[in-house]
Amino acid sequence: KTLTLEAVDLQWAIILQIFMLIWYSPVEHLTVRNLTFRGPLEELTEYAFQPLLSSVEQLISLDGSMKALTLEHVRNKVYYFNQEILYRQFSEMNIANLTIADAYMPHMLCPNRTSSFQYLNFSHNALTDELFQNCGTLADLKLLILQKNKFESLRKVSFMTSHMKSLTYLDMSNNLLRHDGAGVQCQWAESLAELDLSSNQLAGAVFECLPANVQKLSLRNNQISNVPSGVAELKSLEELNLASNRLADLPGCGGFTSLQFLNVEMNSILTPSADFFQSCPRVRELQAGHNPFQCSCELQAFIRLERRSGGKLFGWPAAYVCEYPEGLRGTELKDFHLSPLACNTTLLLVTALLLT
Secondary structure, eight states: OEEEEEEEEEEHHHHHHHHHHHHTSSOOEEEEEEEEEEOOGGGOSHHHHHHHHHHHHHHHTSOOSOOEEEEEEEEEOOOSSOHHHHHHHHHTOOOSEEEEESSOOOOOOOOSSOOOOSEEEOOSSOOOTTTTTTOOSOTTOOEEEOOSSOOOBHHHHHHHHTTOTTOOEEEOOSSOOBOOOTTOOOOOOTTOOEEEOOSSOOOGGGGGSOOTTOSEEEOOSSOOOOOOTTTOOOTTOOEEEOOSSOOSSOOOOTTOTTOOEEEOOSSOOSSOOTTHHHHOTTOOEEEOOSSOEEOSHHHHHHHHHHHHHTSOBTTTTTTOBEEESGGGTTOBGGGOOOOHHHHOHHHHHHHHHHHO
């Protein structure tokens, strides 16, 4: 039921014949890695491709055993033909899972009829914002992976999902996504529960363009310097990853009333707010390590917070180390102590006056 082919380097016509043979077989999961399409001169015309592709088109519309097709590391050495013919074959396949990864693919067509796709993985290609715009035939699609492509507009990505009524998971990591805000409206699939926007070029305005019902959200490795209050009402959000951004403090939970897990590691937080768990009472775990902590009087309140939190600070104590001042660099926060006299200005002045 499972067949894997490695290092396939054949002419187009032969590869298509192999696919047709497998389609008629009991194979349910076909994986082809390191696939190279070739074609002699007489096959470089659209005319030569059409008969074979027409046969494949008739074939893939039938109910066969095939459930999943995976093509990884694809190289095409046949240049002179209409590539839309090929995209059409893939878009019309009557299977549940399709993966075409690392294939330099610049586009994919919207299926002409209601598609059976439930899982699509087009990672590491050259796809752009025009993918699946106004496409209403992917109503059964649940998981969509588009990482490592060339998407730029978060707004267009949201409109792409708006017709995908069953979509629950979307991976848009490692793209070129931006969102300028300024009142621009976004429209996401209402079913979208998990969204990965890590490793893009997003700033704080991203919180104006997020799915209303998202439960798990990753904004890791972006350019977010603050989480605007009163902008996003993400009442279903339970997990938020803001690691490797530019935050100067812990965000509040004004718009995230259901938040349970927050990751703000590797930001620019010198002195975290000590009232975090009061403003975010439902948070069960806070990951705030690997920040450049400034060990001063202001940090004492955060250190006391750890003692009262009951182990909610993930990675404590190893990931919480003083960065400033230089004389304390490398000291774990649990070992940093200042006397009450040094941190209480009034007490210090009274003591000095009495001594005088």
